[in-house]
Amino acid sequence: MADTRFKICCIQDESEARLAINIGASAIGLVSRMPSGPGPISIEQIATIVRSLIATNHIVDTFLLTCEIDADTVIEQLRQTLCNTVQLCDAMQSEIEYGKIRAALPHVKIVQVIHVEDETALDDAFRAQQNADALLLDSGRPNAAIKELGGTGRAHDWTLSRRIVGQSRVPVYLAGGLNAENAAQAIRDVGPYALDVCSGVRTDGRLDPTKLEAFVTAIASADTEKGSRP
Numbered sequence: 001m002a003d004t005r006f007k008i009c010c011i012q013d014e015s016e017a018r019l020a021i022n023i024g025a026s027a028i029g030l031v032s033r034m035p036s037g038p039g040p041i042s043i044e045q046i047a048t049i050v051r052s053l054i055a056t057n058h059i060v061d062t063f064l065l066t067c068e069i070d071a072d073t074v075i076e077q078l079r080q081t082l083c084n085t086v087q088l089c090d091a092m093q094s095e096i097e098y099g100k101i102r103a104a105l106p107h108v109k110i111v112q113v114i115h116v117e118d119e120t121a122l123d124d125a126f127r128a129q130q131n132a133d134a135l136l137l138d139s140g141r142p143n144a145a146i147k148e149l150g151g152t153g154r155a156h157d158w159t160l161s162r163r164i165v166g167q168s169r170v171p172v173y174l175a176g177g178l179n180a181e182n183a184a185q186a187i188r189d190v191g192p193y194a195l196d197v198c199s200g201v202r203t204d205g206r207l208d209p210t211k212l213e214a215f216v217t218a219i220a221s222a223d224t225e226k227g228s229r230p
Contacts, residue, residue, distance in 0.1 A: 003219075003220075003223045004187050004192065004193075004194060004195060004219050004222065004223055005026040005027070005193065005194035005195075006024070006025055006026065006027075006194055006195045006196070006197065006215070006216070006219055007025060007026065007027035007028065007029055007061070007063065007173065007194055007195070007196040007197070008020035008025045008027075008028055008029065008197060008198075008201065008207070008212070009028070009029030009031070009039065009063070009065070009150075009151075009175070009196055009197065009198040010029060010031055010038055010039025010151065010198040010199075010202070011028045011029060011030055011039075011049065011207075012039070012041060012205075012206070012207075013045070013049065014048070014049050014052045016206075016207045017049050017052075017053060017058075018058070019207055019209065019212070020207065020212070021053075021058055021060050023212055023213065023216055024216060025060065026060065026061060026194065027060060027061035027062070027063055027085070027194070028060060028061075028062060028063065029063045029065055029087065029196070029198070030046040030049060030050070030062060030063060030064055030065065030081070030083065031065040031150075031151070032046065032064060032065060032066050032067075032077060033067065034065070034067050034089070034149055034150070034151075035067060035146055035147040035148075035149065036146050036147065036148055036149070037148065037149065037150055037151035037152065038151045038198065038199060038205065039151055039198060043077060043080050043081060046064065046081045046083070047080055047081045047082065049062075050062050050081055050082045050083055051082060054082065061084060061085050061109070062081075062082075062083040062084050062085060063083065063085045063086070063087045063111065064077060064078060064081055064083035064085070064086050064087065065087045065089055065150065066086060066087070066088065066089060067089050067090050067147070067149055068090075069088075069090050069091065069092050069093045069097070070092075070093055070097060071092075071096075071097040071098075071100035071101050071104075072100070074086060074088070074097075074101055075100070075101060075104045075105060078101075078105055078108055079105075083108070084107065084108060084109065085108065085109040085110075085111060086101070086108055086109070086110055086111065087111045087113060087136060088110065088111065088112050088113060088132075089113045089138075089140070089149040089150055090113070090142055090147070090149055091124075091142070095130075095131055098110060098131035098132070099131075109133040109134065110131070110132045110133050110134075111132060111133065111134045111135070111136050111173070112128040112129075112131070112132035112134075112135055112136070113135075113136045113137075113138050113140070113149070113150065114128060114135055114136070114137050114138070114164070115138055115139065115140040115141065115142050115149075116137050116138070116139065116156040116157060116160050116161055116164075116176075117141065117156070118160075119160065121137075121160055121164065122160065122163060122164060122167070125137075125164045125167070125168060126167065129168055129169055129170045132170060133170060133171075134170050134171040134172065134173060134193070135164070135168060135170060135171075135172045135173070136172070136173040136174075136175055136196060137156070137161045137164060137172060137173065137174050137175060137176070137192075138150050138152075138156075138175040138176050138196075139152050139154040139155060139156040139175070139176030139177060140152060150175065150198075151198050151199065152176065152177070153177055153199045153200075154176055154177045155176050155177035155178070155182070156176050156177075158174075158186065158189045158190050159189075161174055161190045161192070162189060162190050162191065165190055165191050165192060171193035171194070172192050172193050173192060173193060173194045173195070173196045174186055174190050174192035174194070174195055174196065175195075175196035175197070175198075177200070178195055178196070178197045178200050178215075179197070179200030179201070179211070179215065180200070180201075180211060180214035180215045180217070180218045181218075183195055183197075183215055183218040183219055183222065184218045184219070184221055184222035184225075185222075187219065187222040187223070187226070188222060188225075188226075195219065197215060200215065201215050
């Protein structure tokens, strides 16, 4: 099995993007307007970061995180930012919306967030994999009075995440409360395609090189352990 990939989310500017990429991130997350949570920046700022990476030939998955639930708005955001992946943080208003995104932007990968609150997440994941290129398991509360669609700093029930990974036909990212202290355990318990981290590698809202390095070291340690098993 390939080594566990990782995505650094809530990127704030070009320097954070390059720091994440230089330490080995396979993807960065760029957060557009959200009802709550850390890290949102403007569409213009996202576009500036993505264009700088394109201009310098940095090859990385650029995730646009959006709370929008209709395809037309999502398509416009993607066209403005040039992101090559869209992370749908809420449930789309209908399954038709996925087809609209694919028809308009066939090169863009679609990642559907599943908020793992209880066992209904398994059914949500099964349905979503019919339309998405990957799933991302997070710890939001989309039905709260003020929606939480990510960046909560909370872990969820990893036994449910493990079951989703086991049934999924598409890659599964694991997010929610991850850091250097629990990253290895997350890999052992869940076996995701990739880990996704925001607050766990930050200090006072900024990407912390020391925390980031510790996080990457924890992933490497878990992968080495996994590879040494008979």
